Amino acid sequence: MLENIATGFELFFTLGNLMAITAGVCLGVVVGAIPGLTATMAVALALPFTFNLDPVTGILLLVGVYKGGVFGGSITAILIRAPGTPAAACTILDGYPLAQKGQAGKALNMALYASCIADFLSNLSLIFFASLIAGLALAFGPPEYFWLICFSLTVVISISGSSLTKGLISGLLGLLTSTIGLDLVYGTQRFTFDNFNLMGGVSYIPLLIGLFALPEVIDFYVRKVAPVTVKTADKSRVTLEEFKRSLVSIIRGSFIGVIIGTIPGAGATAAAFLSYGEARRTSKSPETFGKGNIEGVAASEAGNNGVAGATLIPLLALGIPGDVVTAVILGAFMLQGLTPGPLMFQDNITIIYAIFIGIMLSSVVLLGSGKLAIRYFAKIADIPRHILLPVVLMFCVFGSYAVQSQMFDVGVMLAFGALGYVMMKIHMAAAPFLMGFILGPLFEDNLRRSFLISEDITIFFRSPICWIFIAITVLSLYVGVRRELRATRAKRDAIRAGGAR
């Protein structure tokens, strides 16, 4: 084994590999920061460059792009409320309010630290627990997935904002929107009204951009004075006390990311929201979440970056890609004549070790390139809003169009922008809508697949995993609703006391 590790080191430590991982992370950060260009797109763009590279160099380039892309998405989410990647949508909740308070530098730095720590822990999990976690993920069938999604949906309570009922309605509207398109079982139409563009459902990126970025643009032109302007990304730094306070959330979020990342199809966005929900639930001051709590930024970033290394677990251990990015990386492996899975650990173990070393190093590279990116991207916050927002709108349009190269997606973005603006005006949180929209297809798919396996309802209680998720779903609902009701009661008492005076 030691000999294999030594060979792995030898294979890794070449100038080409170091350059590939550095270039990959930097490219990923830049592309990830552009609204509409996701980490998936960045990896797909980098794929052709790997054709003529060594297997290790090529794979590390793609892994670097992926990891950089996941972090990069948070930069514009914090600065201009336009998440570069879907997973960064949760970072908006506290990152953007912090930027509005003139603490963009602090939010960006915390996002970077949380991302690097989560990424590092995720990589460690990949290296030490790959086969164990992959085995656990294999035990998940449709009923187990169904309960996992139910548990994830309970996060809606935590991100509902000022009104629980409005938050729940928002989440349900998101779920309803996710049903648009062709039915997966029968292939019949649902709310498409013979429109060919809607057959595949509502595109994810235009919806995301429209819901979060466009309302800011509209609001700027409607208001007399922009109510809140992003102040200069000052020299504010994360204090040691803030870092210590957020560390528990970062570690917990990292492991949530690892678990969610291991399960194929669950995704980084769900992990970010789950981590955020847990941080808020366990916080001593949950009312400050959503108003610029640095712990909220840390938790959401830890959640989505915790997924990055873990998605490689089913890929490397079982040869199963967990999401689209790992599917592209699987393609790169195959182009190099390698087949990920148990056999690769026997036949190409030195390559595996070299990749592991590179992946570990990527966390350090991410820290360096992230610092550099923050320094330059943070200048965006200095641009006057009347100049910045037309450019943001342009990115919204280009980013939406880039998804499928059709103007219909621009229309979708504008429609959801209008909806997002109305939601902003009536104080209805947009995050539950997004959560519902993301988890909707998984929820329905696993519900129906369970019924296809057996029409007996007992299938939903068939395994200990089901029972564990049922228990934590019920517990999460109970705790969440009780906390919200207490908060409402406290506000009511405060008003009554004010009125009596």
Add this chain to the structure above:
Amino acid sequence: MSGNTTRTDAHRGRRREIVFAALTLAASVLFALIVIPTGVTTPSSVKHLPLSPAFLPYLLTIAIGLFALIHMLEAIFAPHIPGEDEDMMSGVHPRWKSRLLMLCALLLVYLLVPDRLGMLLTSVLVTVALLAIGGERRPVILLGVGITVPLLVYLFFAHVAQVPLPTGIFEDWM
């Protein structure tokens, strides 16, 4: 005086929440009675209710209606929280209607014109117009930002990200 203002705010906020809940409730009824039956095709071979394509839409619509009802009861009976119900129209620009109208028109230009004029030219026109609406009067910024930034963004998307953007009248040049 301030007590009266608070009470008026509270009254206005309560009314707004009731209107929101009533509209949501009406929309859910409309959805259940008209939109789902016409918009969802259910095959006759469906054996089990949860397998029907209409099952989840109906379930969600009913849940939305239910929560709208709860919200309405909440709005009627719970004391209003003034701090959270800032008037929708407060702090608006004196010419907000014309500005909003112009913004909508420019968004429509972004949606309808690129196929003819090309994405680059459309972006230049819309960006310059938005800068002007936002109050920018310096020609250097108007033309500098309005032309350079769309050009750079266009080049990045078209040549680096390999997105086939509409070229419009520049089809032969690009």
